[in-house]
Amino acid sequence: MKLFEQQELQVYNSLSKSKEKFKPIHEGAVGMYVCGPTVYSNVHMGNCRTFLSFDLVFRYLKHLDYKVRYVRNITDAGHLENDGESGDDPILKKARIEKLEPMEVVQKYTVDFHTTMAKFNALPPSIEPTATGHIIEQIQIVSDIISEGYAYEKNGSVYFDVIKFNEDHTYGKLSGRNLEDMISNTRELTAQSEKRNPQDFALWKKAEPQHIMHWPSPWSKGFPGWHLECTAMSTKYLGNKFDIHGGGMDLKFPHHECEIAQAEACNHESPVNVWMHANMLTLNGKKMSKSTGNNILPDELFTGNNDILSKAFSATVAKFFMFQAHYRSILDFSNDALEASEKGFNRLMDAYRSLDGISTSEKSSMDISAWRQSCYNAMNDDFNSPILIAQLFEASKFINGLKDGNETISEKDLSILKTTMHDFIFEVLGLVDVASENTGDGNKLEAAITLLISLREKARANKDFATSDQIRDQLLEAGIQLKDGKEGTTFSIQ
RNA sequence: GGCAUCAUGGCCGAGUGGCUAGGCAGAGGUCUGCAAAACCUUCUACAGCGGUUCGAAUCCGCUUGAUGCCUCCA
Numbered sequence: 001m002k003l004f005e006q007q008e009l010q011v012y013n014s015l016s017k018s019k020e021k022f023k024p025i026h027e028g029a030v031g032m033y034v035c036g037p038t039v040y041s042n043v044h045m046g047n048c049r050t051f052l053s054f055d056l057v058f059r060y061l062k063h064l065d066y067k068v069r070y071v072r073n074i075t076d077a078g079h080l081e082n083d084g085e086s087g088d089d090p091i092l093k094k095a096r097i098e099k100l101e102p103m104e105v106v107q108k109y110t111v112d113f114h115t116t117m118a119k120f121n122a123l124p125p126s127i128e129p130t131a132t133g134h135i136i137e138q139i140q141i142v143s144d145i146i147s148e149g150y151a152y153e154k155n156g157s158v159y160f161d162v163i164k165f166n167e168d169h170t171y172g173k174l175s176g177r178n179l180e181d182m183i184s185n186t187r188e189l190t191a192q193s194e195k196r197n198p199q200d201f202a203l204w205k206k207a208e209p210q211h212i213m214h215w216p217s218p219w220s221k222g223f224p225g226w227h228l229e230c231t232a233m234s235t236k237y238l239g240n241k242f243d244i245h246g247g248g249m250d251l252k253f254p255h256h257e258c259e260i261a262q263a264e265a266c267n268h269e270s271p272v273n274v275w276m277h278a279n280m281l282t283l284n285g286k287k288m289s290k291s292t293g294n295n296i297l298p299d300e301l302f303t304g305n306n307d308i309l310s311k312a313f314s315a316t317v318a319k320f321f322m323f324q325a326h327y328r329s330i331l332d333f334s335n336d337a338l339e340a341s342e343k344g345f346n347r348l349m350d351a352y353r354s355l356d357g358i359s360t361s362e363k364s365s366m367d368i369s370a371w372r373q374s375c376y377n378a379m380n381d382d383f384n385s386p387i388l389i390a391q392l393f394e395a396s397k398f399i400n401g402l403k404d405g406n407e408t409i410s411e412k413d414l415s416i417l418k419t420t421m422h423d424f425i426f427e428v429l430g431l432v433d434v435a436s437e438n439t440g441d442g443n444k445l446e447a448a449i450t451l452l453i454s455l456r457e458k459a460r461a462n463k464d465f466a467t468s469d470q471i472r473d474q475l476l477e478a479g480i481q482l483k484d485g486k487e488g489t490t491f492s493i494q
Numbered sequence: 495g496g497c498a499u500c501a502u503g504g505c506c507g508a509g510u511g512g513c514u515a516g517g518c519a520g521a522g523g524u525c526u527g528c529a530a531a532a533c534c535u536u537c538u539a540c541a542g543c544g545g546u547u548c549g550a551a552u553c554c555g556c557u558u559g560a561u562g563c564c565u566c567c568a
Contacts (some may be wrong), residue, residue: 044568049568051568053568080566088566164553172497175497175563182564226566238567249563249566249568250562253563253564254565280562288568323518324508330499338506338507340507341543370553386516387508387509389516389517397533400533404532404533468527470531473529476530483531485531
């Protein structure tokens with residue numbers, strides 16, 4: 001029996017604004033598309049939060065035994081900073097600044113993105129298509145939309161006719177906007193726009209002479225509109241209708257709204273069952289952003305080389321911090337919050353590691369099966385990782401009680417406890433036990449510390465506290481903490 | 495200006511009608527040669543004002559404040 005048959009997953013759908021029972025179109029298989037980064041600069045922590053949120057979704061779906069096809073694109077064709085004629089393409093801009101070929105810019109930051117995601121122990125998606133690799137598919141969609149009568153050409157550019165579309169469809173249903181309001185509230189001053197009305201958006205843009213990334217098309221030598229690539233790549237790899245489409249909250253409008261319009265215009269059906277939006281990571285109470293500079297980069301976090309934090313934090317601690325908040329809540333990035341998370345994370349890892357030394361009894365003093373289900377209940381409730389983590393801390397408390405002999409556990413329950421802790425910490429949350437990783441040649445280090453512990457025991461027996469305290473304090477300075485318990489001394493590496 | 499979201503204890507952050515988050519920090523205790531760790535106890539809050547209800551942090555209204563989107567953005 002597959003796990004998903006035993007667990008009822010509820011997912012919040014941005015489209016219906018409510019939690020819905022998750023039921024994939026094809027039983028046992030899930031198609032998920034997530035809008036990836038535009039690769040014209042290093043991804044910052046805010047970008048990472050979104051991708052880690054969906055990594056959690058991916059991991060949990062897989063854990064539930066779903067076969068998941070996870071498609072996350074790379075936007076490697078730049079898009080104009082404003083929809084007018086004077087817009088700038090960030091990739092071209094960056095290429096000028098760094099004196100690189102545009103595709104060199106793209107390559108450089110794609111590699112950075114992959115490296116960063118690997119540091120966060122995020123799983124690679126099943127397919128990672130690029131916009132420039134799907135120009136033909138995008139041109140085809142533009143043709144289809146024109147044939148359907150929802151787009152028009154002007155001077156070699158093609159625009160989506162939102163008003164026409166809205167006559168027999170609903171534009172704005174995802175973001176809760178209505179077209180009449182939008183039109184009446186427009187303070188549009190761009191008089192010489194080619195668009196019939198300001199709500200229209202570009203499907204194809206004719207390239208200006210200085211625009212060096214361009215492709216031939218029936219309308220002009222040009223480049224595709226921003227919203228088109230996601231429609232092309234999601235439907236190509238997942239079909240005209242698929243289960244989950246995710247992305248950052250800031251993409252809800254206009255990007256995802258336009259994706260819906262494009263897909264409905266040419267495929268006559270709504271493309272996505274469940275729309276998921278991950279909320280923003282803020283810094284100083286404001287959204288992290290590439291353009292405003294209000295951001296912190298992953299490497300600045302890992303090295304401690306930044307003005308925001310008092311010290312360096314590991315990728316896994318940063319991830320743990322983010323998962324202590326729900327993916328749909330705004331989360332503010334701060335030193336205090338990270339420090340608190342780091343301490344909590346270390347405590348959780350200590351408890352997990354001490355599972356190996358637990359001895360069993362006849363009966364358990366905690367209902368392990370009920371606890372295990374409560375972990376699933378947390379994740380089943382729209383991937384509520386903070387509740388899951390709270391449950392892991394409940395288990396930690398129990399494990400510590402076992403260690404101190406205040407609690408008991410049966411052999412069978414211990415096995416369930418170990419498996420469940422392992423699955424949720426490492427498989428679902430995708431955390432990494434940094435301390436044990438640091439001791440790759442851990443046996444040697446462990447032998448050395450064990451020796452020091454026994455020397456300290458001898459000193460203590462002889463009441464030579466100067467020596468015993470020196471061993472304890474100097475090890476602590478080196479980041480190794482000795483812990484005296486009833487069963488003897490153990491240690492943990494910070 | 496329009497649309498939307500949010501406001502929880504010292505800090506971070508769950509929770510959506512009656513029962514409980516959790517982490518960090520603080521206080522007291524057990525343990526210890528002294529500590530640390532661990533354990534136990536404790537501090538018990540829901541922006542303000544009204545309304546609905548037997549009962550509201552949770553529903554409704556208003557006020558205040560903050561944020562996001564409306565232009566590239568995770």
